[in-house]
Amino acid sequence: MSEQSVRQFSDVSxxxxxxxxxxxxTRATLIHYAGASGDRNVIHWDEATARSVGLxxxxxxxxxxxxxxxxxxxxxxxDAGRIxxxxxxxxxxxxxxxxxxxxxDVSGTVTTLDAEQRRxxxxxxxxxxxxxxxxxxxxxxxxx
Amino acid sequence: MSEQSVRQFSDVSxxxxxxxxxxxxTRATLIHYAGASGDRNVIHWDEATARSVGLxxxxxxxxxxxxxxxxxxxxxxxDAGRIxxxxxxxxxxxxxxxxxxxxxDVSGTVTTLDAEQRRxxxxxxxxxxxxxxxxxxxxxxxxx
Numbered sequence: 001m002s003e004q005s006v007r008q009f010s011d012v013s014x015x016x017x018x019x020x021x022x023x024x025x026t027r028a029t030l031i032h033y034a035g036a037s038g039d040r041n042v043i044h045w046d047e048a049t050a051r052s053v054g055l056x057x058x059x060x061x062x063x064x065x066x067x068x069x070x071x072x073x074x075x076x077x078x079d080a081g082r083i084x085x086x087x088x089x090x091x092x093x094x095x096x097x098x099x100x101x102x103x104x105d106v107s108g109t110v111t112t113l114d115a116e117q118r119r120x121x122x123x124x125x126x127x128x129x130x131x132x133x134x135x136x137x138x139x140x141x142x143x144x
Numbered sequence: 145m146s147e148q149s150v151r152q153f154s155d156v157s158x159x160x161x162x163x164x165x166x167x168x169x170t171r172a173t174l175i176h177y178a179g180a181s182g183d184r185n186v187i188h189w190d191e192a193t194a195r196s197v198g199l200x201x202x203x204x205x206x207x208x209x210x211x212x213x214x215x216x217x218x219x220x221x222x223d224a225g226r227i228x229x230x231x232x233x234x235x236x237x238x239x240x241x242x243x244x245x246x247x248x249d250v251s252g253t254v255t256t257l258d259a260e261q262r263r264x265x266x267x268x269x270x271x272x273x274x275x276x277x278x279x280x281x282x283x284x285x286x287x288x
Contacts, residue, residue, distance in 0.1 A: 029180070036176035036177040036181070036208075064180075088230065093225075
């Protein structure tokens with residue numbers, strides 16, 4: 001990624017919508033994520049165990065969801081490294097059925113701008129089906 | 145994971161230190177994480193590109209660091225699903241050399257308790273070598 005691609009502060013406006021994305025998630029996604037992240041919790045790959053603890057199905061790792069959602073910001077900003085602050089509330093799990101998996105729908109809005117520091121605060125909406133899976137999902141982005 | 149293993153609110157005290165962890169990160173960790181997370185940015189796997197944009201080396205994905213650090217809380221709480229809120233500031237990158245990789249040192253402290261909701265706020269210290277790589281790294285944990 002080149003520095004040239006970073007979004008200019010002067011091109012951003014309050015209330016601006018970021019390009020939305022629908023990001024698929026399958027059981028295979030979770031197996032890869034389990035190995036990569038070190039989070040091998042069985043509720044992310046074993047349906048029987050997930051159901052035995054009251055979950056509707058195997059669920060995605062919350063950190064996968066949070067990371068995947070951040071792509072909408074990274075691609076808009078032009079560089080994931082420009083996300084300097086990121087936080088969320090894990091409001092609902094993302095069940096991932098055996099057949100076909102699931103997906104998350106991520107959209108974002110610029111809520112505030114800091115002209116002095118050339119920073120934008122972005123608020124994400126992250127849903128899966130009808131469920132809001134992340135709440136108060138906010139990032140501060142350093143623009144050029 | 146069993147529900148029985150979740151930490152009891154009554155067993156937690158303000159100022160309590162969580163068991164620290166040193167978590168290794170190698171180039172292979174990042175390759176796995178790139179595939180699993182969908183973040184294929186070349187600065188996480190190609191040294192020449194990383195250096196060409198002014199980085200000291202290939203660097204870990206910020207979301208990998210954030211996720212890995214959360215393990216300290218998940219293991220202390222007994223269930224990653226009890227982390228209901230999580231946020232941080234990405235203060236410094238984690239360079240990952242070709243030979244031997246690197247690691248992050250994660251420690252945590254219970255900063256506040258909410259007896260009514262049986263929740264604890266945990267603040268993490270996340271360093272790599274001498275560098276503080278995450279700042280204001282805080283989670284709210286739902287205890288039993």
